[in-house]
Amino acid sequence: MQKLKIRGGRRLVGEVRASGAKNAALPILAASLLCPEDLVLSNVPDLADVRTMFRLLEGMGVVIRREGDKVVLNASRITSTKAPYDLVKTMRASILTLCPLTARFGSADVSLPGGCAIGARPVDQHIKGLEALGAEVTIENGYVLARAGRLKGAHIITDMVTVTGTENLLMAAVLADGVTVIENAAREPEVVDLAECLNKMGAKIEGAGTSVITVHGVERLHGAEHSVVPDRIEAGSFLIAGIVTRGDVLVTHCVPAHMDVLLAKLREAGADIVTGPDWVRARMTERPRAVSVRTMPHPGFPTDMQAQFMTLDVLAEGTSSITETIFENRFMHVPELQRLGARISISDHTAVVEGVEKLSGATVMATDLRASASLVIAALAAEGESTVDRIYHLDRGYEHMETKLRALGADIVRVSE
Numbered sequence: 317m318q319k320l321k322i323r324g325g326r327r328l329v330g331e332v333r334a335s336g337a338k339n340a341a342l343p344i345l346a347a348s349l350l351c352p353e354d355l356v357l358s359n360v361p362d363l364a365d366v367r368t369m370f371r372l373l374e375g376m377g378v379v380i381r382r383e384g385d386k387v388v389l390n391a392s393r394i395t396s397t398k399a400p401y402d403l404v405k406t407m408r409a410s411i412l413t414l415c416p417l418t419a420r421f422g423s424a425d426v427s428l429p430g431g432c433a434i435g436a437r438p439v440d441q442h443i444k445g446l447e448a449l450g451a452e453v454t455i456e457n458g459y460v461l462a463r464a465g466r467l468k469g470a471h472i473i474t475d476m477v478t479v480t481g482t483e484n485l486l487m488a489a490v491l492a493d494g495v496t497v498i499e500n501a502a503r504e505p506e507v508v509d510l511a512e513c514l515n516k517m518g519a520k521i522e523g524a525g526t527s528v529i530t531v532h533g534v535e536r537l538h539g540a541e542h543s544v545v546p547d548r549i550e551a552g553s554f555l556i557a558g559i560v561t562r563g564d565v566l567v568t569h570c571v572p573a574h575m576d577v578l579l580a581k582l583r584e585a586g587a588d589i590v591t592g593p594d595w596v597r598a599r600m601t602e603r604p605r606a607v608s609v610r611t612m613p614h615p616g617f618p619t620d621m622q623a624q625f626m627t628l629d630v631l632a633e634g635t636s637s638i639t640e641t642i643f644e645n646r647f648m649h650v651p652e653l654q655r656l657g658a659r660i661s662i663s664d665h666t667a668v669v670e671g672v673e674k675l676s677g678a679t680v681m682a683t684d685l686r687a688s689a690s691l692v693i694a695a696l697a698a699e700g701e702s703t704v705d706r707i708y709h710l711d712r713g714y715e716h717m718e719t720k721l722r723a724l725g726a727d728i729v730r731v732s733e
């Protein structure tokens with residue numbers, strides 16, 4: 317089991333490059349199943365979840381090769397349309413293979429992901445949408461079994477805004493016969509990135525980035541080249557790490573417009589934020605002011621930044637409230653932050669954070685991906701040494717995080733036991 321040892325209290329100063337977004341890379345990798353020609357991708361982050369998606373696709377017969385910094389996927393010889401439980405249980409995003417497999421091969425057996433640490437997270441909207449497009453879907457032995465001839469365009473209104481649900485249904489609709497309209501669609505930049513990649517492959521998608529997406533189905537897709545959009549969550553995490561250490565961090569290769577709400581909140585906290593076309597610089601000389609946030613689907617405040625933002629409030633002057641509206645159990649970082657000296661109380665879906673002047677190092681346990689990042693950030697600001705345990709969660713979604721933090725001046729090492 318690997319851990320991070322962090323000696324806190326150093327200002328983070330310097331430049332760090334944002335990687336490609338995990339949440340864009342995963343659906344786009346799954347989109348390779350939609351055509352028999354090469355899909356050539358750049359800016360694919362080197363992450364545990366990406367490697368899991370490679371294993372899943374390779375198990376289906378997709379040939380994946382690396383050419384320099386590019387990843388080339390070829391799904392001309394698919395030998396299996398099954399996503400086995402062993403892989404799905406380690407990565408929920410495996411469900412993203414359901415619709416491309418059904419759309420192109422008329423058959424998919426994808427294990428149900430089950431619950432996860434941050435909540436129940438059902439996939440009923442994926443299934444209902446696929447049924448609306450004409451597939452027969454049953455659940456047997458823990459697997460979603462989808463069978464279909466050519467899918468047929470349909471009018472779909474999802475019950476809630478779902479990111480991977482929207483992405484999955486997009487990947488079904490692109491090969492359907494006729495027009496599909498997805499209402500209440502997720503507007504996340506990662507949905508837009510997937511749609512852009514699919515359009516390069518010959519799909520006809522309009523309205524991605526709005527809540528109504530229209531897809532004119534085509535008979536087949538072809539090969540394409542695409543660069544994965546930068547990771548706004550990783551970029552935001554580094555900005556917050558800079559701010560809580562009263563440092564000066566410049567994140568390059570990012571899209572500031574994808575971080576509008578976060579940047580507004582960081583300014584409200586007193587940070588000096590300057591943006592350029594593809595960079596953001598955050599400087600902080602004093603203690604942050606407490607700022608309340610409420611998570612919402614994009615363009616609202618992202619749930620994937622909630623835990624990291626909480627570390628800022630933990631060290632801020634004043635009291636703030638953080639309300640989680642997307643996932644029912646996404647405050648597992650709270651008891652761990654308390655071990656570092658944070659003062660937080662939870663009532664239903666709201667955490668009330670009373671800022672403290674200092675945190676002090678301790679051993680803490682990562683519970684999920686973004687919670688891990690919040691603990692690392694808090695440890696960077698804490699006095700003395702901290703150990704963050706179970707960092708396999710962190711490795712799922714942050715590319716070489718400790719190397720990047722070290723380059724900014726952090727005292728952080730990975731140790732194996």
Ligand code: UD1
Nearest residue numbers: 339409437438439440441442477478479480481620642643
């Ligand atoms: C994606 C992101 C994840 C992020 C989340 C919300 C990926 C790979 N993961 O997850 O990092 O935290 O969006 O921004 O992109 N729901 C249902 N039924 C469904 C689908 C969703 O009830 O069929 C519920 C979920 O339980 C949750 C809410 O809808 O309460 C939103 O979930 P969703 O947007 O689907 O999250 P993911 O796509 O799984």
